[in-house]
Amino acid sequence: MTTGYTEISANVIASDARFAVVISRFNDLITRRLLEGAVETVVRHGGSAEAITVVWVPGSFEIPLAAARLAKSGKYSAVVCLGAVIQGSTSHHEYINSQVASGIMGAMQQTGVPITFGVITCENMDQALDRAGGKVGNKGHEATLAAIEMVNLLKQI
Numbered sequence: 526m527t528t529g530y531t532e533i534s535a536n537v538i539a540s541d542a543r544f545a546v547v548i549s550r551f552n553d554l555i556t557r558r559l560l561e562g563a564v565e566t567v568v569r570h571g572g573s574a575e576a577i578t579v580v581w582v583p584g585s586f587e588i589p590l591a592a593a594r595l596a597k598s599g600k601y602s603a604v605v606c607l608g609a610v611i612q613g614s615t616s617h618h619e620y621i622n623s624q625v626a627s628g629i630m631g632a633m634q635q636t637g638v639p640i641t642f643g644v645i646t647c648e649n650m651d652q653a654l655d656r657a658g659g660k661v662g663n664k665g666h667e668a669t670l671a672a673i674e675m676v677n678l679l680k681q682i
Contacts, residue, residue, distance in 0.1 A: 536674075544602065545595040546669075556608060560665060562669070585609070588608055592628075593631075596640055608645070
């Protein structure tokens with residue numbers, strides 16, 4: 526069948542890429558599991574754990590600044606952002622979530638480096654555990670897989 530258009534898609538091979546992972550120390554019971562998923566994903570897709578630099582920040586709110594600095598450094602093919610914002614008894618989480626997402630998007634647009642969003646936003650600890658290797662999978666894996674694919678896609682554009 527003739528389609529008439531050009532299609533570009535990428536593989537998920539990480540062998541030639543260097544990754545930075547920015548990770549929140551807050552809620553580290555969850556974020557360490559996300560990190561395990563991220564590292565495992567790079568290795569499973571042909572990359573090396575030695576090609577990963579892990580940068581710990583105090584909380585999710587600080588992720589965008591570190592991600593932007595890493596992306597601007599020119600040392601990394603992509604930056605993976607990992608954190609866990611769990612709803613408390615106030616609306617504090619709403620402000621954090623929107624600002625972190627906006628900051629990560631802005632850094633990606635400003636630098637042209639893939640910066641992926643692996644910050645889970647949950648109502649409670651059970652939901653967080655489900656998204657950090659439990660019933661719903663591992664969002665660290667998903668964010669890293671997206672980073673690998675975007676690195677390879679941008680090489681073709």
